[in-house]
Amino acid sequence: MAIEDVQTRPRDPQAAQEVIDLLKERFGDKVQTGEAFRAQHAHTTTYLPAQLPDAVFFAESSEDVKAAVRLCAEHKVPVIPFGTGSSLEGQVNAPEGGICIDLSRMNRVLEVNAEDLDCRVEPGVTREELNDYLRDTGLFFPIDPGANASLGGMAATRASGTNAVRYGTMKDVVLALTVVTADGEEIVTGRRARKSSAGYDLTRLFVGAEGTLGIITSITLKLAGIPEKIAGGVSSFETLEDACNAVIMTIQMGIPVARIELLDALQVKACNAYSGLDFPETPLLLLEFHGSEEAVAMQSAQFAEIASDCGGSDFVWTANAEERTKLWKARHSAYWAGRALAPELDGLSTDVCVPISRLADCVRETQEDVKREGILAPVVGHAGDGNFHLLVLFDKNNPEEIARVEAFTTRLAERAIAMGGTATGEHGVGQGKKRVVGQEIGAAVSAMRAIKQALDPDNIFNPGKIF
Numbered sequence: 235m236a237i238e239d240v241q242t243r244p245r246d247p248q249a250a251q252e253v254i255d256l257l258k259e260r261f262g263d264k265v266q267t268g269e270a271f272r273a274q275h276a277h278t279t280t281y282l283p284a285q286l287p288d289a290v291f292f293a294e295s296s297e298d299v300k301a302a303v304r305l306c307a308e309h310k311v312p313v314i315p316f317g318t319g320s321s322l323e324g325q326v327n328a329p330e331g332g333i334c335i336d337l338s339r340m341n342r343v344l345e346v347n348a349e350d351l352d353c354r355v356e357p358g359v360t361r362e363e364l365n366d367y368l369r370d371t372g373l374f375f376p377i378d379p380g381a382n383a384s385l386g387g388m389a390a391t392r393a394s395g396t397n398a399v400r401y402g403t404m405k406d407v408v409l410a411l412t413v414v415t416a417d418g419e420e421i422v423t424g425r426r427a428r429k430s431s432a433g434y435d436l437t438r439l440f441v442g443a444e445g446t447l448g449i450i451t452s453i454t455l456k457l458a459g460i461p462e463k464i465a466g467g468v469s470s471f472e473t474l475e476d477a478c479n480a481v482i483m484t485i486q487m488g489i490p491v492a493r494i495e496l497l498d499a500l501q502v503k504a505c506n507a508y509s510g511l512d513f514p515e516t517p518l519l520l521l522e523f524h525g526s527e528e529a530v531a532m533q534s535a536q537f538a539e540i541a542s543d544c545g546g547s548d549f550v551w552t553a554n555a556e557e558r559t560k561l562w563k564a565r566h567s568a569y570w571a572g573r574a575l576a577p578e579l580d581g582l583s584t585d586v587c588v589p590i591s592r593l594a595d596c597v598r599e600t601q602e603d604v605k606r607e608g609i610l611a612p613v614v615g616h617a618g619d620g621n622f623h624l625l626v627l628f629d630k631n632n633p634e635e636i637a638r639v640e641a642f643t644t645r646l647a648e649r650a651i652a653m654g655g656t657a658t659g660e661h662g663v664g665q666g667k668k669r670v671v672g673q674e675i676g677a678a679v680s681a682m683r684a685i686k687q688a689l690d691p692d693n694i695f696n697p698g699k700i701f
Contacts, residue, residue: 245331249309250288253333256305257291264292275316275334276327279569280666281582281630285327287314287334294339296412296420296451303449303694304418306333310692315445317357317387322583323664325391325444329698335449337386343367344452351457352409352426357386357450373457376401379660380566386450392442394660396565399485399618400492400524403660405441407456413440413448416690426454439685444662445696447689461524465534466493466558467551468521469541470514474498474601474613477517478594480537480544481617485590489536493522494618495565498601501572501612508571509564519546519617520565522558565614572612572625579610580630584643584666586650587621587659596653597622600646607642621659644670663700671700 257265266272272286288311293299306313312332319326328334341358348371355364362382364375379388379395387393389411394403401407410424423436440447471477474496481494496519497505503515519541523533530553538549552558564571573581588596597613604611604624615622626642628635647657647670657670672679683701686693 245288246311247288247331249311250331250333253305253309253311254289257289257302257333260301261291261298264294264298266290266292272334275314275319275336277319279320279322279581279583280324281580281628281636282324282327282665285329286331287312287328288331290316290334290336292336292339296340296414299335299337299414299449299451300418300420302333302335303414303416306694307416307418307692310694312697313449313694314696315386315390315449317384317390318360318382320381320383321387321391321664322661323658323666325662325664325696325699327665327698329665332694337449338384340386340451346371346373347426348373350426351459352454353457354452354454355385356452357384357389359385361385361388368457372460374460375407375455376458377404377407380569385453385455389441389450389453390443390445391662392660394616394619394621396493396495396562396616398616398621399494400490401458405438408437408441408453409456410454411437411440411450412452413450415448416692416694420451421448424454428456442662444664444699446686446699447695449695461492463527463530463553464492464522464524464555464558465530465551465553466520466522466561467534467549468513468561469519469537469546469549471517471519471541471544471546473545474517475594475598476545477519478597478617480519480540480546482590482593483540483544484537485618487536487540489533490523490525491521491533491537491618492524493520494616495520496597496613496615496617496622497565497568498613500575500610501568501614504571504575504612505564505568508574509560509567511564514547520561521549521551522562523551568612568614569625572614572627575612576610576627579627582626582628582639582643583623583661584626584646585615585621585623585659585661586646586655586657587619588650588653588655590618590620592653592655593617593620593622596650596655599649600624603642603645607638609639609642616659619659620655648673665699668700
């Protein structure tokens with residue numbers, strides 16, 4: 235994809251320089267214009283070309299954010315929020331230049347209400363930092379997208395992850411936000427109460443907006459109690475369809491599995507080589523159960539029966555923390571393991587999500603498409619909620635190969651949409667999936683555009699994304 239395909243309007247270097255000068259005058263070395271800083275804040279883990287901002291502003295408080303947004307609004311200069319840069323669809327690129335507001339220094343846990351199982355944090359806190367902070371409280375934050383992403387970024391992209399089948403996604407655990415809007419003011423979208431009927435649900439509006447409507451400056455989150463017992467295990471299958479059918483039966487029977495991850499044979503091969511494992515190189519399910527000792531044992535036995543009925547191997551499970559950690563470390567390294575299959579190639583990580591009853595159909599048809607195209611594309615997925623990913627390996631310097639891969643990912647998205655699913659279960663739209671989002675939501679794009687126009691009339695917040 236060429237830069238012009240994702241650019242929306244020309245840069246205004248003069249206006250950007252005026253904002254940079256004013257920010258430097260007030261904030262000094264919190265403002266950086268060196269190419270290395272700017273390149274770091276435009277990096278993207280997709281094949282989309284990096285598009286650098288004109289400057290990076292390291293905000294340390296909501297007052298910093300408000301001041302920067304006011305200056306950018308006055309000069310109509312774009313604002314690009316940045317957490318850790320782990321987004322996958324070009325969300326942190328700056329196609330019009332502008333000011334990247336890095337929120338990583340806003341990394342304080344503001345309050346923990348253990349009795350109510352909630353907390354409030356600044357957007358730069360990462361999920362691992364929050365769980366380290368909570369270690370002595372008996373609570374934990376369950377949303378785990380794999381990367382050690384910032385919680386602000388996770389809210390902005392409506393992140394999900396391995397625990398979603400039991401604990402939900404970011405839209406389910408965010409109680410309230412504070413957000414700096416286009417006029418440089420800060421609004422509060424909700425309260426700590428677990429439910430409310432007071433007006434529009436502004437919290438859900440900003441969760442998943444990818445920084446296009448405002449900048450999140452604090453998040454109030456639901457927490458969960460650390461389970462009495464955690465057990466995990468694996469089961470191998472002859473075919474990917476058999477593994478998918480085992481997932482479907484597990485969910486339909488109401489077994490409260492905490493995690494159920496799917497790896498195809500190629501991904502298992504990659505993880506074996508990268509993480510020093512020795513699983514059979516056939517499709518594999520990786521599971522985890524949370525609860526009392528009796529409940530975990532019963533759930534494991536129930537799944538073992540399902541796996542056997544679907545042609546799976548014996549379900550080997552363990553409650554040993556060290557063994558479980560090794561398994562999940564290998565799962566979280568799946569991206570890098572996949573890249574190691576062909577280090578000379580680039581990777582495009584894409585995802586779709588379908589109703590659980592259509593998971594086997596969608597995966598089977600996708601695998602057939604992969605085979606027809608001769609593409610190297612390991613599959614891994616949060617199968618418990620119908621979400622799966624492919625890491626498509628290709629040469630980004632070959633225009634013909636790029637066109638072939640884009641056509642493949644478009645067919646993948648259209649396949650999921652036709653099955654009642656979505657073009658993106660958790661990666662978001664960003665720049666990479668703009669071409670298919672209209673097919674999914676249809677005329678509702680007009681309503682989304684109207685909201686964008688009402689809240690950000692000058693289009694300063696993360697322009698060039700979603701639409």
